[in-house]
Amino acid sequence: MTEIGKLVRVAGPVVVATGLERARLYNLVRVGRRQLIGEVIRLEGDEVVIQVYEETSGLQTGSVVEDTEAPLQVELGPGLLGQVFDGVQRPLPPLAVKDGKAFGEPFIRRGMKIAALPRDRTWQFVPVVAVGDVVGAGTVLGTVRETATFEHRVLVPPGVTGSVTKIEAGEATIDEPVVWVGDEPVAMMQRWPVRERRPAVRRLDPDAPLITGQRVVDTLFPVALGGAITIPGGFGTGKTVQEQSLAKWAAADVIVYIGCGERGNELTEVLKEFPELTDPRTGGPLMDRTILIANTSNMPVAAREASIYTGMTIAEYYRDQGYAALLLADSTSRWAEALREVSGRLEEMPGEEGFPAYLPSRLAEFYERAGSVQCLGGDREGSVTVVGAVSPPGADFSEPVTQYSMRLAGVFWALDTDLARRRHFPAIHWTRSFTLYDLGAWFDNHVAVDWEEQRRWALELLQQEEQLQSVVQLMGADVLAPTEQLVFLAGRMLREDFLQQSAFDDVDAFCPLDKQYQMLRIIRLAYETARRVVEAGTDPERLASLSVLADIARMRDWPPDEVGKRATALEARIIDEVEAV
Amino acid sequence: MTGRGLRVVEFQTVEYVSGPLLFLEGVHGVHYDETVEVVTPDGELRRGQVLEVDRGRAVIEVFAGTRGLDVASTRVRLGGDAARLGVGLGMLGRMFDGSGNAIDGGPPTLPESFWEVGGLAMNPAAREHPSEFIQTGVSAIDGLNTLVRGQKLPIFSGFGLPAAKLSAQIAANAQVAGAEEQSFVVVFAALGITHREASFFRRFIEDSGSLGRTVMFLNLADDPTIERLLTPRVALTAAEFLAFEKGHHVLVILTDMTNYCEALREVSTAREEIPGRRGYPGYMYTDLASLYERAGRIREHGGSITQLIILSMPDDDITHPIPDLTGYITEGQIVLSRELHRKGVEPPIDVLPSLSRLMNAGIGGDKTRSDHREVADQLYAFYAEGRDLRRLVAIVGEAALSETDRRALAFADDFEDRFIDQGNANRSIEETLDLAWDLLEPIADSELKRIHPETIAAYRGRKPATSPNS
Ligand SMILES: Nc1ncnc2c1ncn2[C@@H]1O[C@H](COP(=O)(O)OP(=O)(O)O)[C@@H](O)[C@H]1O
């Protein structure tokens, strides 16, 4: 018999119950007549403090609270891809169905219950083990076509070992046993408590990049597969577009996109767009590799907190199958604010800016769940790359969430309000951003031998331009030497013709690595050629109006399959035109 | 506004009264968030709402204020129901107070049903992505920060800047090309604004002949402060009824949200909560989102809710928590500039910090024109450069400028004088874009880096047919 207690206090998303003597921390409870979902977050004498994942309006003191005696868990199995869930994994489209109409109930009502994964759908289970095989946690028992192109691997759940005694191949629902290990039946679906990291054999050192097709990212501030990125930026600086671009173009197998305390329409946009976009890696719809977790700003604040863990656990589950998962969280600040709001209701001692003292450790737990691992139960490697957007109040990066995240993530893409206002996108600032991953060797080996050297040239030139800019601000352009004036010309080409990249341009939204390399090579070549003629006495002003500059600006329109040819032609023209001056 | 509780229980156990709050003890079975009736010692009825219940104690916020309440004889009636608004088509053309009671002396509005004013979160999977272009007649908006039906867009204003005029102009001129229902039903919510401002708006609506398609909810500067927390919710409930039940396209104007936020702060202070930035409560983001997210469209439903939100930036500071949190929730912002206003530019919209996040969904060949995106990008690039140069010239003088720099400077001036400044003119999108080409006319093709050569070839040389300024 589960234990039943009584509700004694309601204050926003936090409620208190008494009479639940056996309740454990993080147990899931059902609150009130409508059985709202809640989670125990503190035990204090006979008081059990609960955060409620649904709207608490209308809850009445004296109502029943029931302990389910289990923690908040997610359902893991085929059927996750292409779905959209709320923060506690309720699938959103079925919630909208009413009276046979797909959108008959467009508002989320309290106490709606529905299983995360459909129980009536069947899947074709293809075993890869045989009776008698000895298996352990993580061993692949068989596969399922989860989408037209995605092979879902059914794993032995952690904690189960033994030899296979029986197999049932063929059609099955996710909760019917398909393999018996000893006398333990194993189904395609397993559950996992969201706040617990899923086990792996060991962590691997990151050594390969996650290719994104964005020049400023791949060339200047690349991220390792299994790495962690933090993207701080004021409103309108491009955090969401950046995350959506990664969701579209990054070379990952599975995308988990968490809309955490942000706009409803942004998820609607993904839901509308992704099924129509083609995944260049599989030829199938992009939605087929995507899982959305939606807990928008007007949805219950506590579920915002849970949504991050729900998404992370799902990403780890695909990692464990041997895939590269990419987890995008927009925005971690809203998650931190949910912690703050709940902490405030608990009247805990506030730390910096009212955030609870445990904010840094919670953030650390989040970013540390990123990683490349050797998976349990076989010779597979998988990864979870984590991207967290941060929304600093007043775009001031000195605030706690930005500061702690910066220390934890390996890549920092600083989005700049001034760049965004002048519509320089992506507004990733070239001198305030950094990457700690040393991926130069990979690029040198896989794209061009002088990739890293060229990258350093670009970074240094941008740095130099910034320094000269402050000189000009003080003393005017007259004081510059002719070669210094050229730094401005090159800086401008780098900024406008290379770093800027519209997420909405059909051709330019994704830029392959060899095109990135060639574009940068051309700009450097133009600069160095110009430098030679200027050193020989030519006035740099005369170079500013060369018509070839317009062609450099249009390199972004080059079709990917013509890059080599176009680059060679442009190179020749640059040398001709510049030397003719 | 009303509550419809069946079993009303009355308590005369006020423990104490503090600021806008009333603390009641010895109660049981109280529903969190329920609406209550407070009976003053003089027998007057006031609405309140339960903010917290803790065993036998309830914290109640009294919308009309706690003046005149006492401990001994004040009574509180609990009915267990959430605050509701009687909604019906009879609301059209009518004027209500900030709680939803008719104040125009007209006949009863005959509600069709009673809706909870708190609203529910729209299921993101049931939303329709907004994408229908609204022509407002204002170039800085239509050309560069395009508004679409179902968007929530604030105007960041400052003391003395003409936000009211701009929003009234938009309400009067807004139209959706090719749509069956061209114009909007307007729901206007006044939040602590003056009588003068409210009657300015009312006159404007009257003059445009659309009073019959307008519903007004007024909480004015001298009305109870805490009622302001209710007013936008009441207005949005009316809007939801008109939009999603009756299929109208509704434009909600909320003005001025800064006053709303002050009221929120007042309640938070009275509850002795840990203050967030500049004394505003830590949950202000969530609270504002619960209003702003009520804009939008629903799949397979007819109507829409577009929100125009006016707020005054204290000290013209865009990093102040009110504009900051708003900007984090809304789908862009229109920012008014004191400097442009001083120069006489009307409307004084500073396009650089302005943004419409839904612009891309609402423009292009099938909606506005195929050159729209590129032209807008190009105007932005040149104007931003010109603005930079202005700053530079202020420091080092104009002598040091190159020929290109001078042209960029001239462009910025021209852009403000001719494109942004339009007085009362109502420009079509064609006129706006043609005017943009006219501004770009002196600039060589090779410098129009944001525009594809094919687009240049197709549109170069256009000029607006009519005189764009009135
Ligand atoms: N890479 C990009 N290319 C083109 N436009 C962009 C890009 N990134 C951002 N933008 C523009 O900036 C706007 C705001 O971006 P968004 O990602 O929504 O900002 P944030 O999430 O930081 O508030 C977008 O609506 C779009 O117009």
Ligand SMILES: [Mg+2]
């Ligand atoms: Mg965003």
